[in-house]
Amino acid sequence: MSGLKRAEAILDGLDEFQRKAATQISGPVRILAVAGAGKTRTITRRIAYACAIGAWQEDLTYAVTFSRKAAQEMRERLRGLGVTRVHVSTIHSLALQQLRELWTEFVEEPFPDLDTKTSRFIVPSVEEVVKLQSELTKREINDIRAEIDWSVVSLLTPEVYETIAAQENRPHPAGLSYAQMAQVIRAFERRKAHQRAFDFNDILLLLIHLLSVSEEARQTVHRSMRWITVDEYQDISPLQHRLISLWVAPEHNICVVGDPAQTIYSFNGATSYYLRHFGEEFAPLSADLRLDTDYRSTGSIISYANRVLSHSEHPDLYVTLKANKGAGAKVLMKTYATEKREAQEVAASIQALAQKGVSLDDIAVLSRINAQLPVIQQELDEKLIAYRSRHADRQGETKESFAKAIQKGVDSGAITSLNTPMVTLTTIHASKGLEWDYVFIIGSSDGMIPFGTENIEEERRLFYVALTRGKKNVEISYSRTKDEYSTYQREPSRFTQGG
Numbered sequence: 001m002s003g004l005k006r007a008e009a010i011l012d013g014l015d016e017f018q019r020k021a022a023t024q025i026s027g028p029v030r031i032l033a034v035a036g037a038g039k040t041r042t043i044t045r046r047i048a049y050a051c052a053i054g055a056w057q058e059d060l061t062y063a064v065t066f067s068r069k070a071a072q073e074m075r076e077r078l079r080g081l082g083v084t085r086v087h088v089s090t091i092h093s094l095a096l097q098q099l100r101e102l103w104t105e106f107v108e109e110p111f112p113d114l115d116t117k118t119s120r121f122i123v124p125s126v127e128e129v130v131k132l133q134s135e136l137t138k139r140e141i142n143d144i145r146a147e148i149d150w151s152v153v154s155l156l157t158p159e160v161y162e163t164i165a166a167q168e169n170r171p172h173p174a175g176l177s178y179a180q181m182a183q184v185i186r187a188f189e190r191r192k193a194h195q196r197a198f199d200f201n202d203i204l205l206l207l208i209h210l211l212s213v214s215e216e217a218r219q220t221v222h223r224s225m226r227w228i229t230v231d232e233y234q235d236i237s238p239l240q241h242r243l244i245s246l247w248v249a250p251e252h253n254i255c256v257v258g259d260p261a262q263t264i265y266s267f268n269g270a271t272s273y274y275l276r277h278f279g280e281e282f283a284p285l286s287a288d289l290r291l292d293t294d295y296r297s298t299g300s301i302i303s304y305a306n307r308v309l310s311h312s313e314h315p316d317l318y319v320t321l322k323a324n325k326g327a328g329a330k331v332l333m334k335t336y337a338t339e340k341r342e343a344q345e346v347a348a349s350i351q352a353l354a355q356k357g358v359s360l361d362d363i364a365v366l367s368r369i370n371a372q373l374p375v376i377q378q379e380l381d382e383k384l385i386a387y388r389s390r391h392a393d394r395q396g397e398t399k400e401s402f403a404k405a406i407q408k409g410v411d412s413g414a415i416t417s418l419n420t421p422m423v424t425l426t427t428i429h430a431s432k433g434l435e436w437d438y439v440f441i442i443g444s445s446d447g448m449i450p451f452g453t454e455n456i457e458e459e460r461r462l463f464y465v466a467l468t469r470g471k472k473n474v475e476i477s478y479s480r481t482k483d484e485y486s487t488y489q490r491e492p493s494r495f496t497q498g499g
């Protein structure tokens, strides 16, 4: 196939707006897209198209994704389009690789190896600040770690942490006050520096420093990174933003894509601010596009999702979804007496779907937190229905585990290799980017989603992400009480009640 013919074939199957996005290949481009608008489809075709017509060189082209899994998915899609030499990776792994390359050229000291175990400095750092009555639990250590990471990715020094943390109503891990937490951060950083232990965020900071102070280092990077695409731009942190802005060469060949309604990691420092203000930062843009047709979900699911967003305090931040499919089945809301009853009924519905010939691969059960999943696992075990469980870590990397033996003699390894269809059980966070025909959103009581009352808008976006994973059917449920002994009566999620 000639280059031009190949380029045309790459654009096949894109709608008018996706095509516009894919063919606008120079200068700063922003693509604001709703859920199911074909973001991944559009940006992979854009890269492949630009390379096919010879406008971009594959090995000078970079695509940055939010998670390793998303990078893998994009690499595969690009390979399917005949593109194999474009660099696709997460910000962190790209930064590490780049720092390693620049280090020998620009720094005299030996390269500081990545240390993934810096959490060992947390306990001694806390002990410097407060007298501990008892040992810190693993959970407390993780919470302190998360707070330290939040301060770093938000570009806060320990000196300003106290003020900003109070403003942002941050949590108090292990009961530490903001002033104590600031001291812990200081002690932690000092201990790490003393041992020359660098974690992922330090790698980003070192690279940012090198690129900020050395014009030569910046030019070296700009010569090799000519075209940059950043996916999920609604979830970048100030630290990541700083690095990305240093990566962009003076020609401003950067394309960002994202959905402000899908920012679900703001608790960890992610913000849609940079996506929303991209136009001012890189003015003039060569294209500012909106993909607002949701190709994934039925009209009923889309109306429901739009209604949830419309009750936001800032509905203008979000793009309203347009349907491409017919209305389809209504989104159902079901109420059960107890959690067990809810799990039994959901498992029975899944069994009925399977009996009708629906593949288990096309069914998912979504929950706000991990702890809501074991009750449904138990019911699926009893019905011998195979499932895989997914959850996301704080950085948004997903982990997957498989059901224990569902048939005598078949272990979890064999299940994967046999390609057994399986229901997916997942937290909403780990469902990002995925889709299923049938989605059950369980445990949707107020207080669970939204989880607490602190960040209602983020919780609203999570609920929106959950809804928009469904292609044909979405069923929302909750139980009035935890079990038959509990007297506390739950209310349905405010998001299901126009709240």
Ligand SMILES: Nc1ncnc2c1ncn2[C@@H]1O[C@H](COP(=O)(O)OP(=O)(O)OP(=O)(O)O)[C@@H](O)[C@H]1O
Residues within 6 Å of the ligand: 013, 014, 015, 018, 033, 034, 035, 036, 037, 038, 039, 040, 041, 042, 259, 294, 295, 296, 432, 433, 434, 435, 468
């Ligand atoms: N032009 C199109 N014609 C038909 N189907 C499309 C088109 N664009 C996208 N789709 C389909 O819509 C669904 C969503 O696409 P994709 O997963 O790329 O969306 P996304 O924008 O990355 O979604 P999200 O942000 O919600 O995870 C997929 O099933 C995809 O095949």
